[in-house]
Amino acid sequence: MKKILLLIFWAATIVLCSFALPNDQSVISDVIPKEYVEIMEQQKEPLAAYQTLYSTFNQDDKGRYVYPDEYAGEWLDGNKLVIALTDVSKEKLDKYIDILKHYNCVKFVKAKYSITFLYKLADEVFETLNDMNITKYGVDVENNKLTFGYIGDVNNFKKEITEIFPDYVSIISVYSSNLCK
Numbered sequence: 001m002k003k004i005l006l007l008i009f010w011a012a013t014i015v016l017c018s019f020a021l022p023n024d025q026s027v028i029s030d031v032i033p034k035e036y037v038e039i040m041e042q043q044k045e046p047l048a049a050y051q052t053l054y055s056t057f058n059q060d061d062k063g064r065y066v067y068p069d070e071y072a073g074e075w076l077d078g079n080k081l082v083i084a085l086t087d088v089s090k091e092k093l094d095k096y097i098d099i100l101k102h103y104n105c106v107k108f109v110k111a112k113y114s115i116t117f118l119y120k121l122a123d124e125v126f127e128t129l130n131d132m133n134i135t136k137y138g139v140d141v142e143n144n145k146l147t148f149g150y151i152g153d154v155n156n157f158k159k160e161i162t163e164i165f166p167d168y169v170s171i172i173s174v175y176s177s178n179l180c181k
Helices: 002-020 025-031 034-054 090-099 115-129 154-164 166-171
Strands: 071-077 080-085 106-110 134-140 145-150 172-176
Touching: 034 071, 034 080, 034 090, 071 115, 080 090, 090 106, 115 134, 115 145, 115 154, 145 154, 145 166, 154 166, 154 172, 166 172
Parallel strands: 080 106, 145 172
Antiparallel strands: 071 080, 134 145
16 A cells, blocks of 8 residues: 555656646756656656556446456556566466556566455454454555554464464564554
């Protein structure tokens, strides 16, 4: 989720800079540090590929994306858009390659779990445990895992998850969200 928000932030920054500032590189470098301008330039093509990809996904009645069964997420890796798929057969890869044929910045990797499965599992863990000490939870697409922020004894929480969801312990990570120690 953080990577998607960062992706959106950079895209918004690029759009705002293109409209708000004159088309003069010296003015842009006066406002935005040079290293950020370089990163934004490197990410233009991957961001465009990301937008093209997402334009092919359906949305449900609440505006949430409905992902293909094999889709496991995406993230930026430098100037590459990495797309994770659970099925990397020629047929599936060709489908994505056709969608993104105008981009040379796309890389595919194999993942075990789809993003839809991970989101459903995250919701199920959250609802089953019904623990007010869970501060946040979500999907870590790059590592194909769930993450939970927890206030309190993280080891006891991990033990509880292990007892209730023994088949998925390896894909659930918990970190401490304690504000005070």
